Amino acid sequence: MGENGAGKSTLCQMTNGIIPNSIGGKLAGKVLVHGLDTQEAGISVLATKVGIVLEDPETQLFASSVLSEVAFGPENLSIPPAEIQERVAWALETVRLKGYEDRLPTSLSGGQKQRLAIAANIAMRPDILVLDEATSQLDPVGVEEVLSVARELNQKYGMTVIMATDASEMIARHMDRVVVLNEGRLVADGTPREIFSNLNLFKKIMIRSPQVSQLAGRMQDEGRPFTSFPITVEEGKQVIIQMVGNGHPGSTGSKQPERYTIDAPTSILVDNLDYIYQPLNVHAVKGVSFEIKKGEFVALIGQNGSGKTTILKNLLGLLRPTSGKVLVAGKDTNVTAVAEMAQHVGFVLQNPDQQLFAQTVAEEVSYGPKNLGVSPEVIEERIEKALQVVGLEGRLDEFPPAMPKGDRAKVVIASALALDPEIIILDEPTTGQDYRGCHQIMQIAKAMHEQGRTVLFVTHHMALVAEYARRVIVLSGGKVILDDVTEAVFSKREVVRQAYIIPPQITELGQALPPELGLPRTPLTVETICQAVLQKALETHPQPEFGRN
Amino acid sequence: MSSLISYYPGNTMFHRLDPRVKIIFMLMFCTAVLLINDIGIAAMFFAVVVALWFSARLPVKLFWSFMKVLLPIAAFLFVIQAIFYPGETPLIKPLIPIGKGIGQVTLEGILFSVLLTLRLMAMIIMLPLISFTTPVQNFALGMVKIGLPYTLAYTMTTALNLVPLLQTETQVIVDAQKLRAMQTFEKGKLGEKLRAYPALVTPLVIGSMRRAQLMAVAMDSRAFGATKKRTYMEDITMDAVDWIFLAATIIFSIGIVYLSVKL
Numbered sequence: 113m114g115e116n117g118a119g120k121s122t123l124c125q126m127t128n129g130i131i132p133n134s135i136g137g138k139l140a141g142k143v144l145v146h147g148l149d150t151q152e153a154g155i156s157v158l159a160t161k162v163g164i165v166l167e168d169p170e171t172q173l174f175a176s177s178v179l180s181e182v183a184f185g186p187e188n189l190s191i192p193p194a195e196i197q198e199r200v201a202w203a204l205e206t207v208r209l210k211g212y213e214d215r216l217p218t219s220l221s222g223g224q225k226q227r228l229a230i231a232a233n234i235a236m237r238p239d240i241l242v243l244d245e246a247t248s249q250l251d252p253v254g255v256e257e258v259l260s261v262a263r264e265l266n267q268k269y270g271m272t273v274i275m276a277t278d279a280s281e282m283i284a285r286h287m288d289r290v291v292v293l294n295e296g297r298l299v300a301d302g303t304p305r306e307i308f309s310n311l312n313l314f315k316k317i318m319i320r321s322p323q324v325s326q327l328a329g330r331m332q333d334e335g336r337p338f339t340s341f342p343i344t345v346e347e348g349k350q351v352i353i354q355m356v357g358n359g360h361p362g363s364t365g366s367k368q369p370e371r372y373t374i375d376a377p378t379s380i381l382v383d384n385l386d387y388i389y390q391p392l393n394v395h396a397v398k399g400v401s402f403e404i405k406k407g408e409f410v411a412l413i414g415q416n417g418s419g420k421t422t423i424l425k426n427l428l429g430l431l432r433p434t435s436g437k438v439l440v441a442g443k444d445t446n447v448t449a450v451a452e453m454a455q456h457v458g459f460v461l462q463n464p465d466q467q468l469f470a471q472t473v474a475e476e477v478s479y480g481p482k483n484l485g486v487s488p489e490v491i492e493e494r495i496e497k498a499l500q501v502v503g504l505e506g507r508l509d510e511f512p513p514a515m516p517k518g519d520r521a522k523v524v525i526a527s528a529l530a531l532d533p534e535i536i537i538l539d540e541p542t543t544g545q546d547y548r549g550c551h552q553i554m555q556i557a558k559a560m561h562e563q564g565r566t567v568l569f570v571t572h573h574m575a576l577v578a579e580y581a582r583r584v585i586v587l588s589g590g591k592v593i594l595d596d597v598t599e600a601v602f603s604k605r606e607v608v609r610q611a612y613i614i615p616p617q618i619t620e621l622g623q624a625l626p627p628e629l630g631l632p633r634t635p636l637t638v639e640t641i642c643q644a645v646l647q648k649a650l651e652t653h654p655q656p657e658f659g660r661n
Numbered sequence: 662m663s664s665l666i667s668y669y670p671g672n673t674m675f676h677r678l679d680p681r682v683k684i685i686f687m688l689m690f691c692t693a694v695l696l697i698n699d700i701g702i703a704a705m706f707f708a709v710v711v712a713l714w715f716s717a718r719l720p721v722k723l724f725w726s727f728m729k730v731l732l733p734i735a736a737f738l739f740v741i742q743a744i745f746y747p748g749e750t751p752l753i754k755p756l757i758p759i760g761k762g763i764g765q766v767t768l769e770g771i772l773f774s775v776l777l778t779l780r781l782m783a784m785i786i787m788l789p790l791i792s793f794t795t796p797v798q799n800f801a802l803g804m805v806k807i808g809l810p811y812t813l814a815y816t817m818t819t820a821l822n823l824v825p826l827l828q829t830e831t832q833v834i835v836d837a838q839k840l841r842a843m844q845t846f847e848k849g850k851l852g853e854k855l856r857a858y859p860a861l862v863t864p865l866v867i868g869s870m871r872r873a874q875l876m877a878v879a880m881d882s883r884a885f886g887a888t889k890k891r892t893y894m895e896d897i898t899m900d901a902v903d904w905i906f907l908a909a910t911i912i913f914s915i916g917i918v919y920l921s922v923k924l
Binding site: 155175176184187200431451 | 668670699739755797818819822825826830836837838839840859860861862863864867868874875877879880881882883885886890894896
């Protein structure tokens, strides 16, 4: 665990000798893998000890078929063909990609690609499998797929699995040991429970413990002790029951969330939108309708392939509806040029590197307004304002590609903002960002919303949806299956699960509690349930350690 | 055109042909086509490629989509050559007399145009015939077995595999910049167009460099280049059909070369 730049990837790439053998650098000390010094043992020897799966599914697959991808490693090791065949069959079976042998790796889903990368590594029969942020670009289903394969390799074949990840809830559920890095140093090492109960650690560095542990931390701060520090939903439930008792039968928990109405002009109107991709005739969006008013803050969520991107592209005029109507800022996107849409809608791409091109931040941010022929004085003013919103004041002259990942994302947001659009659309803006980066980006989105802009964002990050969005639209199979205030959406557990969406841990905790406790059924943040529990606890056990302060 | 390098699975004779034979066939065929000066033989070469196309049972649609691109180019060359080839047997008088022999359509000019067009078409539809019927990894294997170092063969085929990826990437970048009000890609003056390019090319180049670095890590991690002589899961072997096809290719090509040099 650790922030971006804490040294996780560097450490991962030392385990198989890539650092320093392929990528140079100064190395002091030693890395021993099975007693082998990675600086002395050759790559071919280390490859049979350590397999490594990288973050980006695209860059680690390069063969023209699934079969040849997996065979690549063993072939390099000069394994006899008959044995390669055996190994490939086993590896594909283990990652559940049997039957995909002739497929093009690029045609697979994100989860399948990462499983293929695992297969390509385990075909070299390593004892150790390193997953370097291997799940951070996947949707929830993809994450589950990769995890279950990793777990099986660990349990069935005794393989050591090392994951570099920030996903603390995942760590709490599956891992035996956590090593925390900060600024290149090891700062903690222990079981997940030891680590997550170390509240001081999480105050010092910007990583996140599971929400249940955060709640426990708050309780401890408030002077409410408990016997065992919780890290999972089940443990959290026990702690709360311990604290507030069993409640009163008949109590049904808090009231149902109300549908909120907003009295404002329409910002985005999607009416019975159908989209079919040609020539393959893929029906990606089926009769979708929704309306977003000016000044709303809306999350669009759903599994990959549920139609999110297709809808976004229709909103932006990059695709034209097969049938149905899309009005954005009063413009019919069917007949409006993309460049004109740009004046009304600011779009923030998932990957900032796909649009940064200028030599300086100032040049980058001014590109859009310049294209629109905005006067130099106004441009200057807009640059200043935009950089202020994203927190990059005074960094006009920096070279964007050389900035850290989080800052590159901010430059892209500032670039969209400089067009002064009334609508901002963010497509998975937090993918690949660490905890600090995620929240900074969402804070910027919030600030843009507070300026009166309509904000629509797509994400797989449910904790962020719960914390920031007021309204959520859930897509599944190209249709809208839910469209309501955030709390109401997460309260419909079964429907949400159908769309393969896993609510934040704290929401799951609320739902796991017996209703007679009278606590919020669908808490969206740790603070919500924290306050409710504290109040109940005060009613049931009037302050056990009163006067401690 | 990403479709230029995609593989269309099949089990025809041409599909099963050893990639080495295909590579030699392709090289010799193209050399021979360049050397011939006889319309009859050129027509035969063209017919052979078309016959092979159909024997490989590749989608007919594909053939026509190639023809659609190719025919206008061929027609253009045909007309140009017919008009400017200096011949002796005039067929059509020039509409505007420009100079001696120029602008005059002659029998020789027409014949030369036919020859040129046939040669061009035969060569151009030859290449996709090979790439559509050969999986890229077999092509690499073929090159290695002919004697190329496998690191080089793999680098080449990996680059081929990246083409579709780069195309998708380019589309994303163009879309992103369009949404920043860049309007000068399709239309606009040349100067404006040139100014639009850095916004497209810079992210593409930086992205490719990042990708190449990461890919090198992934390849090294999987022991690429670790042993001098690597093995192959699916080896290729020459069977009777391969030998016959190879022999026919060699005899045929040498014959053509011999004849054309002699004539």
